[in-house]
Amino acid sequence: MSSSIKKLVSVPWLHNNIRNVKVLDCSWYLPFLKRDVKGEFLSAHIPGAQFFDIDGIKDQSKADLPHMLPPPEFFGSSMDKFGISNDDHIVVYDTMGVGPACRVFWTFHAMGHSKVSVLNGGLPAWAVQKYSTEKGEPNVNPNKEKYTAHPISNLVCSYTEVVKNIGQLKGSDGKEGMQIVDARPHNRFTGAAPEFRPGLSSGHMPYAFNVPFTEVTEAVDLKNPQVQTLKPAKDIRNIFTHAGVDLNRPIITSCGSGVTASVLYFALLNAGVSQSNLTLYDGSWTEYALNPYSEIVKDVN
The missing domain is CATH 3.40.250.10 (Rhodanese-like domain)
Known part of the structure; x- marks a missing residue:
């Protein structure tokens, strides 16, 4: 870059x-x-x-x-x-x-x-x-x-690569493999709220972390709340760390369909994370949850 x-x-x-x-x-x-x-x-x-x-x-x-x-x-x-x-x-x-x-x-x-x-x-x-x-x-x-x-192929992650990575995470109790960070709202991530696409399950991938994309932006001018800007690098790093993400390990960003996962990719770059440690799951949750063989975790009954 x-x-x-x-x-x-x-x-x-x-x-x-x-x-x-x-x-x-x-x-x-x-x-x-x-x-x-x-x-x-x-x-x-x-x-x-x-x-x-x-x-x-x-x-x-x-x-x-x-x-x-x-x-x-x-x-x-x-x-x-x-x-x-x-x-x-x-x-x-x-x-x-x-x-x-x-x-x-x-x-x-x-x-x-x-x-x-x-x-x-x-x-x-x-x-x-x-x-x-x-x-x-x-x-x-x-x-x-x-x-x-x-x-640049390593900036894009496929379904097959995500499933293989989940296997590494499960086999090491999350200690090995790339961390998965999901940008969807928390209630869709936990399974408490439905997905927008009819028939698509909500929930999340095993061992995934949740950092809703709205957490990395802010309205700094209260008179103009419609102007959302990126938060400072220090704040972004704190947000990811608080969510459990190790910023020194590789990260896969994901979301509903690949758009807001890019907000996390951009935020992480601005927070000083190396591009070589980042990739984006292009198909994201839509592709993952559409596959009947995918393992889906729900944090609610």
Whole structure:
């Protein structure tokens, strides 16, 4: 990862450097919320930004899994349409503050593109600081040179690898193997509340830890609670440690479908955890719980 590229950038920084970066709006919400994120983008976005459709730029062959990592060639052709080159510095943002943009941040990392940053506070922070926005589709100059992805396989964890890792954890009473950290809300993790997907069991994987993704962000300005920003590195480290996670051991992040697991990936990087100690379970709980052979733990009767 390039040491000169900030993982987290502020609104003033982006405003001052906007001509030197490519900006992507990566807003996404759970389907039951019925948000028209593309329509919202067309109504107001950061000048020059393009819309990265998390549900569109994905592995189209896996219908049961909503937004798996796209094949490298498809990702590359999508970047060509955006006019994004391998050398560009990308800034991603969303309308939650620090949320789905982290999924796209991780996607770029998984594709070998380290020059990517997340806008702290996202579009709400941009609006609160009264910077201008644009409407409609942006003007795009497609690439003259083809974008080539260079996937980093150890940033992505498969179902088979997760099951094998659970075997290591069970065989060592949690002392060996990668730690699994789940970003879902606590009541879904324990099995007390249902999953959003009909028929999908809640609960968790054996030996998994729970750090809900909402715990790593905060509203620092009480007058503008809609502006959620990333907590300081020290606080993030304390949150994971308090949950039982050893930050010196390798970690698999997981969630419902791979989006908020990326928030934990991003938070851990910002807290000083080495990228070599992190991977993300792309299929996450949806893939795991759909498999009838998966072992599911519930902490409630």
